[in-house]
Amino acid sequence: MSLFRLEGVARSVRLPDDSRLDILAGVDLAVDAGEHVSIVGRSGSGKTTLLNLLGLLDEPTAGEIVWDGRPLSALSSRDRDRARGRDIGFVFQQFNLLSGRSALENTIVPLLYAGTDRFWKRRSIATAMLERVGLGERLASTPEHLSGGEQQRVAIARALVRGPKLILADEPTGALDVETGARVMRLLDDVSRATGAALITITHDPAIAALADRCYRLDAGRLAPERSGAAA
Amino acid sequence: MNRLRESFTTVAATVIEGWNELRAQRTRVLMSLIGVGLAVAAITGAVAAGSIAEQSIREGEERGSGRAASLSVNAFDDNGPTDPVLLAERLEPLVERFGIDYHSRRVYGEPLALESPSGLLRTESAAVDPAWGAMRRIPVEHGRWFTERDERMLAPAVLVDEIAWENLGSPALGEHPTVRIQGERSATAEIVGVVASQNSSREWSAGTVYLLVDDYLELAPPLDPMISSVETSLWVPEAEAEALADAIRAELRAQYPVTISVQVERNDPAAWGGGAATGLLWLQLGLVGVASIVLLLAALSLVNITMVTVRHRVREIGIRRAFGATGRRVFVGVVMESVVGTAFAGVIGVAIAVLALQNPWVRELIGDGIVEPPPFPIGAAVVGLLVAVGVGAVAGVLPALVAVRVRVIEAIRF
Numbered sequence: 001m002s003l004f005r006l007e008g009v010a011r012s013v014r015l016p017d018d019s020r021l022d023i024l025a026g027v028d029l030a031v032d033a034g035e036h037v038s039i040v041g042r043s044g045s046g047k048t049t050l051l052n053l054l055g056l057l058d059e060p061t062a063g064e065i066v067w068d069g070r071p072l073s074a075l076s077s078r079d080r081d082r083a084r085g086r087d088i089g090f091v092f093q094q095f096n097l098l099s100g101r102s103a104l105e106n107t108i109v110p111l112l113y114a115g116t117d118r119f120w121k122r123r124s125i126a127t128a129m130l131e132r133v134g135l136g137e138r139l140a141s142t143p144e145h146l147s148g149g150e151q152q153r154v155a156i157a158r159a160l161v162r163g164p165k166l167i168l169a170d171e172p173t174g175a176l177d178v179e180t181g182a183r184v185m186r187l188l189d190d191v192s193r194a195t196g197a198a199l200i201t202i203t204h205d206p207a208i209a210a211l212a213d214r215c216y217r218l219d220a221g222r223l224a225p226e227r228s229g230a231a232a
Numbered sequence: 233m234n235r236l237r238e239s240f241t242t243v244a245a246t247v248i249e250g251w252n253e254l255r256a257q258r259t260r261v262l263m264s265l266i267g268v269g270l271a272v273a274a275i276t277g278a279v280a281a282g283s284i285a286e287q288s289i290r291e292g293e294e295r296g297s298g299r300a301a302s303l304s305v306n307a308f309d310d311n312g313p314t315d316p317v318l319l320a321e322r323l324e325p326l327v328e329r330f331g332i333d334y335h336s337r338r339v340y341g342e343p344l345a346l347e348s349p350s351g352l353l354r355t356e357s358a359a360v361d362p363a364w365g366a367m368r369r370i371p372v373e374h375g376r377w378f379t380e381r382d383e384r385m386l387a388p389a390v391l392v393d394e395i396a397w398e399n400l401g402s403p404a405l406g407e408h409p410t411v412r413i414q415g416e417r418s419a420t421a422e423i424v425g426v427v428a429s430q431n432s433s434r435e436w437s438a439g440t441v442y443l444l445v446d447d448y449l450e451l452a453p454p455l456d457p458m459i460s461s462v463e464t465s466l467w468v469p470e471a472e473a474e475a476l477a478d479a480i481r482a483e484l485r486a487q488y489p490v491t492i493s494v495q496v497e498r499n500d501p502a503a504w505g506g507g508a509a510t511g512l513l514w515l516q517l518g519l520v521g522v523a524s525i526v527l528l529l530a531a532l533s534l535v536n537i538t539m540v541t542v543r544h545r546v547r548e549i550g551i552r553r554a555f556g557a558t559g560r561r562v563f564v565g566v567v568m569e570s571v572v573g574t575a576f577a578g579v580i581g582v583a584i585a586v587l588a589l590q591n592p593w594v595r596e597l598i599g600d601g602i603v604e605p606p607p608f609p610i611g612a613a614v615v616g617l618l619v620a621v622g623v624g625a626v627a628g629v630l631p632a633l634v635a636v637r638v639r640v641i642e643a644i645r646f
Contacts, residue, residue, distance in 0.1 A: 057644075077559065078559070081553065082558065085555055086556065090555070092644065096547065096551050096644060105252065110556060112248070113245070116234075119244070
């Protein structure tokens, strides 16, 4: 069974002049547990909108998203919040770390909304995850004192700390130089494979996209297979 | 059990989240919390100072008229009070029979002359029985009050007030100082203690000397009803006061001829409604009113700052929601930030009030001459903390509603 399926998903917005702008149209996509999928596209092609839909942050205006066997339309707002916290980890282009909070405190954030056991063991779980991404020595450092690569590693640790089924990475190397970006991508790929989480990378960089098992291109709101990825 | 554990975890996580937020936003919220803390200190301090001042006023009143319930016993005919010695003799078996532990006479007699280094000192006299000290909360500053053993001593024991003590050269009590009293007869008395002066003017008074009634009667000229008067007081449990007064009155009336009127009446402040302490309530209410206005302004400032803080934290709220925070959790989290902040300010405010009221200068100012200083009233501290938490909750609701309306997608791109 797929981890999730998008069936004829469309997303449009109403503009101030009352006209309609179609951002996504007829998107079909199925991703299995542990798969690594990349989606490439130019700016304005609808990549971020698709990411928001996959991350249960937004709802389609047409079509259906089936998440873990259940249609999204059947989930309440609270159920979606909980499913997002439990099953999805985000890695953002601009890292989106909480300023003024240490690497450890940032990594702890998702555990504040986890169950009882993980809440009370939050420090040890977050510490282990930061050690796993090579930041065991930087636990107390705030984002202001970390390099871009280190900040993205903290973001990866935060995304993985609750053991999600799906990692959504939005331009994860967009704010990094080529060498650091390649190292971060390798880390993301390694850690997601080791934990069995599916990884969807949204990028405009063909080299990053090539690391995935399957690659799709998003063009004017339509999703089409680009080629078979690295596994092929 | 699991549900309970889960609920506890949620509460703990929300409080920790609130506290972490406060730490991160400390500069922004500090200024508004200073206002909350000071207002809580003012409210708590006003309530607590009120109870100390009330105790001070009550003690002052009790020194003058007796503690609850004090019965004053008098027997007089058309010419005035009858023989006080006879009254004491008739009262003695009744006091024994009714099990009254505290009873004393107080003779308002003639001045006594004390030999001092600077010459003869004409002091006021206060002749009492040993129980008088406890019955009227006489504050002993140095040494001790009379004991029953003093009644059996050959040399009279005396206490002097601070004015008389200074006039006598402030002799050290550890050296058992004596003073020569000149009266109808003269005697050398040992000064066993110094009491706080009831007379505020050193200019007009050479002080007061306290001595036991029997010693006074030995030294002073025979009591002249035109000059001297004798007050006989009983200190009894409040609940039994009325019944005891009726019984003692009836017994004494039976022993006197009908031409003599016997009065046994309560004369302590509690019997006539508490006196000056009730006036204090208005002062206390006024202080609490002013503090409440300060608190309201501080709360409005807190709402304002929290609103600004929430608007600055739109992206952060979006991130938290992306990682699983539900709308309810965000709402409670923002309210909790406010509550944790004001509770912290409240604790500081209560601590300021406690420290201020422990200050000897403040104690002296509001509780002058207090014998039994009341402990810091727990009720005042609880009121202060509840007010702080309540203000935090109310001030947090509006920003929390704004926080919940944040759209996650826009927030993350913010």
